[in-house]
Amino acid sequence: MNGLLVSAIVTISLALVFYTIGVWSEHKEKVLKKIHAVYFGLGLIFDTTGTTLMSIIAGKKDISNLTTFYIHRFTGGLAIMLMLVHFLWAIYVLIKGSEKAKENFHRFSVIVWGFWLIPYFVGMFMGMRG
Structure with missing residues (x-):
């Protein structure tokens, strides 16, 4: 296992x-x-870093199952965008939101x-299959 792959696995796992x-x-x-927003931000940073590293690795490999690869790519990109929206919304709610908004945010x-979790487990499955 090369160093880039180990770094990617560690950062994605830290994101989780x-x-x-x-x-x-x-x-x-x-x-x-506030501490929850810090954790959301750390998750986003580590996920983005790990995803970038995995993209570099994937660019060097021959992808045998393109359908799974594209599902992973689509859901992974969407997940990062949702995490970003989630993080920014958390900051907004903390600064300007009502107590009710802070209480309902967890949904x-x-x-x-x-x-x-979808791209996380699809990526894990893809990695195990080689």
């Missing part, structure tokens, strides 16, 4: 850890706090997190 901590701690506490968080 940080994003999961942010989403589920916010969901459990039932109110959005969107869980949806984005659940969607983010």
